[in-house]
Amino acid sequence: DMKVTQMPRYLIKRMGENVLLECGQDMSHETMYWYRQDPGLGLQLIYISYDVDSNSEGDIPKGYRVSRKKREHFSLILDSAKTNQTSVYFCASSLSQAANTEVFFGKGTRLTVV
Amino acid sequence: KTQVEQSPQSLVVRQGENCVLQCNYSVTPDNHLRWFKQDTGKGLVSLTVLVDQKDKTSNGRYSATLDKDAKHSTLHITATLLDDTATYICVVGDRGSALGRLHFGAGTQLIVIP
Numbered sequence: 001d002m003k004v005t006q007m008p009r010y011l012i013k014r015m016g017e018n019v020l021l022e023c024g025q026d027m028s029h030e031t032m033y034w035y036r037q038d039p040g041l042g043l044q045l046i047y048i049s050y051d052v053d054s055n056s057e058g059d060i061p062k063g064y065r066v067s068r069k070k071r072e073h074f075s076l077i078l079d080s081a082k083t084n085q086t087s088v089y090f091c092a093s094s095l096s097q098a099a100n101t102e103v104f105f106g107k108g109t110r111l112t113v114v
Numbered sequence: 115k116t117q118v119e120q121s122p123q124s125l126v127v128r129q130g131e132n133c134v135l136q137c138n139y140s141v142t143p144d145n146h147l148r149w150f151k152q153d154t155g156k157g158l159v160s161l162t163v164l165v166d167q168k169d170k171t172s173n174g175r176y177s178a179t180l181d182k183d184a185k186h187s188t189l190h191i192t193a194t195l196l197d198d199t200a201t202y203i204c205v206v207g208d209r210g211s212a213l214g215r216l217h218f219g220a221g222t223q224l225i226v227i228p
Contacts, residue, residue: 004157035218042118042203042218043158058215090157103148103216105157 002027006091006106013113019078021109023091029104031094032074034058034066036087037108043090049074081113117141118219120204126225127194135222137187137204145214147180149189150203152221158203161189194226 007022025032030051035043035058045058047066055066063085067075074093078085091106118139127133137147146165150158162171164180164187171178175194180187191198201221208215 040220042116042220043216044218045215092158102160102163103158105150105159107157108155 002104004091004093004104004106006089006109009107009109011109011111013081013111015083015113016080019081019085019111019113021076021078021089021091021111023074023076023106024072025074025093025104026072027093027095027104028071029093029095030071031096032068033092033094033103034064034074034076035090035092036060037090038087046076046089081111083113085111086113087111116220117217118204118206120202120219120222122222123220124223124225126227129194129196129226129228131194132190132192133194133224135189135191135202135204135224137189137219139185139187139204139206139217139219141185141206141208141217143208144182144185144206145209146207147187148205148207149176149178149187150205152201152203154200161202191224194224196226196228198224199226200224 004025032049034046049055049068065077089109094103121136148163149161152158162178167182169180175192177190201223203221204219206217
């Protein structure tokens with residue numbers, strides 16, 4: 001059963017705390033993504049990873065960093081969380097970026113920074 | 115500037131009725147276009163992908179069209195069911211390679227009532 005798993009599903013953190021969002025996929029996909037989704041906006045790309053230790057900034061990388069030490073795991077790290085990082089974070093993976101390659105999304109992590 | 119615009123923003127239909135969702139975009143190049151369904155609190159699930167200059171796809175009660183000259187796509191849902199209640203998101207891929215980016219619309223919220 002092909003899937004992308006995100007942990008945790010819900011998280012509340014205080015401003016200034018560190019945050020670790022985990023993502024795993026069981027499809028041996030090379031490409032993985034972290035997005036955030038805010039009301040009224042389309043998903044925005046934070047980081048993209050093309051394989052182990054091959055990561056590139058997306059459109060809104062400021063305040064975030066990522067780690068991919070194994071192909072099946074991709075972590076998003078917020079060092080010193082800010083209230084404007086309250087959002088729903090989605091991880092996704094795809095075999096490649098070819099047009100007919102399906103993109104699989106996790107169920108999301110709802111992060112609240114207070 | 116938003117490169118993928120979806121309309122309407124929200125839509126209410128009665129079960130059994132048909133509906134049409136619109137997507138206009140300015141992404142260049144426009145390699146492919148996907149429609150996703152996002153149930154409340156869940157991840158995105160791919161419904162269909164369109165690739166050709168003028169393309170049509172059909173997936174059960176979902177059918178979609180793409181006109182790259184007009185940079186316009188439609189998603190038709192026939193004989194709607196209560197389970198069709200969700201947000202439908204249009205996504206344009208700007209390349210077919212690993213360097214490509216996905217551009218997300220904000221979605222159309224469809225509510226199907228009995």
